[in-house]
Amino acid sequence: MAIKYVLLAAVLSAACAGAVQAQEPIKVGLSGPFTGGSSAMGVSMRDGVKLAVGEINAKGGVMGRPLVVVERDDEAKNEVGVQVAQELINKEKVVATLGFINTGVSLASQRFYQEAEIPVFNNVATGSAVTKQFPAPNYIFRNAAYDTVQSAMIVEEAIGRKGFKKVAILADSTNYGQFGKDDLLKALTAKGMTPVAVEKFNVKDTDMTSQLLKAKEAGAEAILTYAIGPELAQIANGMAKLGWKVPMIGSWTLSMASFIDPAGPNADGAMMPQTFIQAPTTPKRKAFIEAYQAAYKVDRIPSPVSAAQGYDSVYLLAAAIEQAKSTDGVKIREALESLKTKVEGVVTTYDAPFTKDDHEAISGNIPVMGIVKGGRVEAVDMKDLEGDKALRVKPKG
Amino acid sequence: MEILFQLIVSGIAVGMIYGIIAFGYQLTFATSKTLNFGQGEALMLGALVGWSTIRYLLSLGLSPMPAYLLMIPVVLVFGMMQGAFVELLGVRQAIKTKSEAGWIMATIALGIIFLNIAENVWGRDDLSFPSPLGNTSLNFFGVRVLPMEIVIVFGAIGMMLLVELFNRTSIYGKAVVATAADRDAAQLMGINTSRVITFSYALSSMVAAFAGIMVAPVTLTGATMGASLGLKAFAVAIIGGLSSGIGVVVGGLILGITETLTGYFISTGYKDVPGLILLLLVLSLKPAGLFGKTAIKKV
8 A cells, every 4th residue: 555655646746747846745535436336426536536636736736735645445335434434544644535425334434534533525425414423523524415405406306397296206225215215205295295106126126017007007297216326227127118108307326327328218318416417517617527538538427426526525625724724634624614715616616615513515506407318417408507507606604 | 907917927027037046946955955055146147157248249240139049058058067166166075974054154155256256257337238139018908028028937937847858858867856866775776976966056057047147138237136036036945845846936926926916015115025924934834835745854
């Protein structure tokens, strides 16, 4: 590991070509699944983070010191996440950690950071409980659209904009699916609605006929989903088998490649909240997309949301360290909670995004609804991203 | 009415998959009174080897149907080798030393090793398996069926009939039947029973691998696809009876159909419960299974 770190530092300083003097680097931890079912999100997030770190170092680093990323694969497993946390804290002595794709891993790991008073930036995990695990002083921050925000958007899209009267909920039996289902039910109740069917399935179920037939017979006009990619593909394919097609509207996992690719043409029309759509609607987004494509030689970013949020999380952290003039965890947390500089990110412009009690950078007005079209995610309504709506900023207070 | 038929048809397709995997359990149990607890992994390996083969054949410019047909023998041979490997490494020694539980741990351990190998070779993401018959469903009086589901039903029955036919007519098959009837007597008659047992393991994994390539196009293919199927098939083997070929088919259909019917008429949250209740009932009332023969163990 030591060799890896030395090499990384060497590469980075070579890339910066003397922009940063031989200062002691600032170590930032990065924990995420880079293999397995969530790897598309993990890898995109990591690539977004590295892109931002490279840019910052090229401009002279933070407080004149280069940033160095110490990345570890948590394999989307809670126990591995815990090991990674302990290694990053005790052995690598990171000043902060970015990452976490999976809510479970996040909840299991961040206890150690809280105890060590080291800030954690959740840039992808969406479980509503993530930032509410500890009372103030809370070291857990997030710049991803959490489930309460997402479920409200899903319901608004189905009931408010599309005007459906009958909807069915299909959620998997994991914590992610069941907590999401509860959030959806609350959002529906707030609109004075009850779903015509609430169905459950297990991860790896091969047949969705019963669930889909129940929704169909109940007259559902749309299916609201909370599950992950592969089973979402089973739902889309199962609907095609039954010769029944109603819109699928669900959490942001409907933008995962593991849904879009196996479902193929059946994925078309699926809608989900997105904090970022791969479209150059602001100069910053255009620059980000072009830089990402050039650096990683891809056309379609595997998970644009994860990449953008990963990228933004680095700039937020850098701004806080700069303001704190220190790498001390307590001072960084205080700086984050009273950030004075506006941070221009890809998702939004962060103007005092956090307070002592509010550690969520993404508010309900920021994400837009995305839709799958021909294997890519586009905005349901491009007008959502035009003119003064292109940049949606968290309201003050 | 249409709904009931739709549920039953989907249940039959799922049940036949359980049935054919359970048939594999039955094959080795008959000859050696041991089981391959890595049966789900044998199915998974079959599907993944099939996936790689069909991808290779498609890259040569073949169309999906001939590629699929050409892939079948490759997978069957691979399945046989994999099964024989499991027997040689995990079971043979346990049988020789009359170990009661050695083979249980050994086959489970081999299953985990296969799972890890598959994760490293094919990755941990689910892959989509090209369907030879397309994904457009056929409509029979309002009941919709995927062509591949029909293949599953007839493929499973066909495979089981072939194995039975082989056992009843060929000289090698007679050796299998003789070993199943009485291993010691068969050995005294000059049958190499340990080779017969290896062969039954090979057949068992071959059947599982075949099930893998049939189920792969209608579901997702990946290293973890076998785990829950292998477990459900084990329940089926217990319900139907480990000593009966027809029992596992009926057991599979019972479990498959109760699952879809429960999912629709009761709750999808309790989909697996009635099948497991049935399993408990069978275990307490007729431990040899619905179709099993109760053997009297003389001491």
